[in-house]
Every structure is written in C-alpha cells, then in structure tokens.
Amino acid sequence: MELTLSDQVLLATFVVTVILGAVANKTNFCTMGAVSDLVNMGDTGRMRAWVFAMAIALVGVMLLEAVVGGSLDSTLPPYRTPAFAWARYVVGGILFGIGMTLGSGCGNKTLIRLGGGNLKSIVMLLVIGFFAYLMTKTDFYGIVFYPWVKATTIDLAKYGISYQDIGAIIASRVSIIDIAQTRLIVGGVVAVLLLWLVFRSADFRSSGDNILGGAVVGLAVVAGWYITGGPLGQAWIEEAEWLDDRPINVAVQSFTFINPMGETLVYVKEGFNPLLLSFGVVALFGVIVGSLAYSLVARKFRIEWFSSFRDFIVHVIGGALMGIGGVLAMGCTIGQGITGVSTLSLGSVLAFGSIVLGSAMTMKFQYYKMLYEAEATFGKVLVTSLVDLHLLPAGMRKLEAL
Numbered sequence: 001m002e003l004t005l006s007d008q009v010l011l012a013t014f015v016v017t018v019i020l021g022a023v024a025n026k027t028n029f030c031t032m033g034a035v036s037d038l039v040n041m042g043d044t045g046r047m048r049a050w051v052f053a054m055a056i057a058l059v060g061v062m063l064l065e066a067v068v069g070g071s072l073d074s075t076l077p078p079y080r081t082p083a084f085a086w087a088r089y090v091v092g093g094i095l096f097g098i099g100m101t102l103g104s105g106c107g108n109k110t111l112i113r114l115g116g117g118n119l120k121s122i123v124m125l126l127v128i129g130f131f132a133y134l135m136t137k138t139d140f141y142g143i144v145f146y147p148w149v150k151a152t153t154i155d156l157a158k159y160g161i162s163y164q165d166i167g168a169i170i171a172s173r174v175s176i177i178d179i180a181q182t183r184l185i186v187g188g189v190v191a192v193l194l195l196w197l198v199f200r201s202a203d204f205r206s207s208g209d210n211i212l213g214g215a216v217v218g219l220a221v222v223a224g225w226y227i228t229g230g231p232l233g234q235a236w237i238e239e240a241e242w243l244d245d246r247p248i249n250v251a252v253q254s255f256t257f258i259n260p261m262g263e264t265l266v267y268v269k270e271g272f273n274p275l276l277l278s279f280g281v282v283a284l285f286g287v288i289v290g291s292l293a294y295s296l297v298a299r300k301f302r303i304e305w306f307s308s309f310r311d312f313i314v315h316v317i318g319g320a321l322m323g324i325g326g327v328l329a330m331g332c333t334i335g336q337g338i339t340g341v342s343t344l345s346l347g348s349v350l351a352f353g354s355i356v357l358g359s360a361m362t363m364k365f366q367y368y369k370m371l372y373e374a375e376a377t378f379g380k381v382l383v384t385s386l387v388d389l390h391l392l393p394a395g396m397r398k399l400e401a402l
Contacts, residue, residue: 021290056218092329097358103318115291131323132262224254256335258326
C-alpha cells in the first residue's frame with residue numbers, strides 16, 4: 001500500500017516525536033524545571049539546555065532557508081507576521097508561566113508525565129485542551145481578548161517592515177543587504193552568542209543529559225520545520241489545495257503543544273475523523289508514546305495521582321491558565337520558546353521572556369506565602385518578588401528571604 005503525502009508527513013512527525021518524548025523523559029528536559037532550578041537553587045543546567053535547544057533550532061532554520069530553499073515567512077502559527085501583538089505575547093506568556101508552575105509543568109511535560117504513568121496529566125490534558133478549544137473554537141477569545149489585542153497591535157507594514165523577525169526588521173533599516181542575507185548574519189551572530197552562553201559553563205559541558213536533551217529537542221524542532229517546509233512539506237501543501245476534503249492545518253509548522261491539545265479533543269469527539277488528524281495531534285500522541293516506551297524500558301513507569309483535593313484544584317487552575325495563555329501567546333515553552341525563537345520572531349522572544357517571568361514570579365509568590373502566610377499580602381509578595389528578580393530597587397523590599 002502506497003503512502004499518501006499526508007501519510008508520509010504524519011508518519012515522519014510521529015517518528016520524530018516518539019524520539020523527542022523518549023529523550024525528554026530520559027534527560028528530564030523540563031522548561032518549568034529549568035526556571036525552578038534557576039530561581040530556587042541558582043542552578044543553570046536545565047536553563048542552558050533550553051537555550052541550547054533554541055540555538056540548535058535557530059541554526060537549523062538558517063540552513064533550511066539558505067540551503068534547502070524552504071521559507072518560514074508564512075507558518076502556523078504566523079511567527080513572522082507583521083502584526084506585532086505585543087500585549088498578546090506578554091499577557092499570554094505571563095498567564096502561561098503562572099499556569100505551568102501551578103500545573104507542575106508545561107504542555108510538553110504534561111505529555112511526558114502522562115507517558116510515565118502520571119494520571120494527573122490526564123486531567124491536565126483535558127483541562128488544557130478544553131480551554132484551548134474554548135479560545136479557538138468559540139466566541140470566548142473574541143469577547144474577552146480580541147478588542148484589546150486589536151487595539152494594542154502594531155502594524156509593522158505601516159513602517160515598511162514586512163515581517164517581525166529581527167533579521168527583517170534590521171534589513172528594513174539597513175538597505176545595503178537583502179532580508180535573506182540579513183537573517184543569515186543576525187541568525188549566525190545570535191546562534192554563536194547563545195552557544196557561548198551555554199557552553200561557558202563547565203557544569204553544563206560535563207552534563208550528558210542536559211546536552212542530549214537540548215540537542216534532541218532542538219533537532220526535533222528543526223525536523224518539524226523540514227518535514228512541513230522542505231520538499232515533502234511543499235508537495236503536501238500543494239496537494240492539499242486541490243483536495244475537496246482538505247485535512248486541517250496543512251501548513252509549514254513545527255512543534256507546539258497547547259492548541260493541539262484542543263485539536264485532540266475535537267479529533268476524539270468527532271470519532272477519530274482522519275481529516276482532523278493534524279500535525280499537532282500526531283505530535284502529541286508521539287510524545288506520549290515515546291515517553292511511555294522509555295518509562296517501560298527503564299522501569300520508571302509509576303502511577304501517580306493528586307495528593308489532595310487542594311492539589312487537584314491548583315492543577316486545574318494551572319491547566320486553565322495554560323490553555324488560555326498558550327493560545328493567547330500563540331505558543332508554549334516549546335512552541336514560542338524554541339520553535340518561535342528559531343525564526344527570530346520578536347514576538348516569540350517577548351513571549352519566551354514573559355513565560356519565564358510569570359513562572360518565576362509564581363515561584364517567588366509561593367515561597368513568600370509559605371514563609372509568612374497571612375502577613376504576606378499580595379502587594380508585599382509582588383513587590384518583593386520583583387525585587388528578587390532585579391526588576392525593582394532593593395530598597396523597595398517588603399519581605400526578607402529566610
């Protein structure tokens with residue numbers, strides 16, 4: 001039986017994400033864990049692994065566009081769109097950062113834990129998926145978010161800027177070289193800088209798991225771009241344009257995990273309609289299968305459940321914020337923090353920073369509430385957290401760390 005172009009794309013996607021899921025489980029690659037290690041212990045190992053993945057993905061995008069001939073100017077989601085919705089990236093990123101901290105991990109980590117036997121992740125998957133569905137398939141986004149998102153969006157095209165990636169922005173102001181050349185130069189400089197920041201740490205250089213985790217996640221994102229934006233992907237997109245029953249989300253894209261959770265709920269609800277089996281849905285299943293396979297082989301499969309009703313409620317709130325925030329920010333820690341950053345999108349960089357900020361502030365909030373309980377009012381905790389994160393002067397501190 002000959003595989004269709006769609007079958008080939010989805011099969012390749014599944015294989016890549018099975019590897020991604022297995023390696024992420026094995027190396028404990030976790031973006032929330034990276035923030036937690038940095039904020040609570042000053043350990044930069046997993047944060048460097050995250051940044052290493054960004055650098056790998058960025059180099060891959062440079063090669064794809066310069067050598068293979070693919071283009072990421074029109075993607076799903078539209079990372080390089082000239083509509084720079086800065087408030088959307090900031091608010092969505094902060095909400096997602098808060099949510100992933102309350103929910104004990106981002107969307108990708110939820111899938112990894114599910115494959116490892118964590119039954120809490122089933123609840124998280126359903127909650128995140130429901131709110132992602134609410135944001136994309138109902139009027140909720142239009143009523144609650146669209147008015148102020150539209151009001152705060154800057155149309156870069158009015159200023160002669162075709163795309164919001166850093167290379168295109170610089171090229172629009174420096175007319176000596178074209179956009180493609182500028183992207184190569186800027187991408188090369190950024191990649192070298194990121195790799196220097198990562199490998200200047202002797203601890204990181206000696207950590208096989210962090211190097212492996214960052215490398216595989218970064219390469220997986222590159223593979224996603226190549227599968228959908230390379231020769232196979234281009235043929236897949238062209239073929240779909242002529243189909244009467246066109247599958248959903250046929251476009252150049254790579255990995256992100258929040259919106260696909262909503263798509264997965266729709267796919268199941270509609271009786272596993274093959275037209276609804278998208279790149280994102282297959283990626284979601286692939287990560288779970290890969291994590292499950294590693295858990296069984298390594299004998300690390302463990303059934304886990306909520307420790308209390310309060311633990312359940314906190315996780316549900318976290319899942320809701322991730323579903324809303326992930327769609328609002330147009331991506332998660334992987335979707336914006338690696339996939340989006342690999343395109344040098346200014347919005348992705350902003351979303352990445354906002355996710356880290358939201359997560360770090362939540363960790364600080366939990367820390368001071370635990371220490372001071374009732375004395376730690378919201379205002380005092382907020383100000384002290386911002387002081388701890390060096391965003392406010394030390395003289396404004398309201399609570400002392402113990």
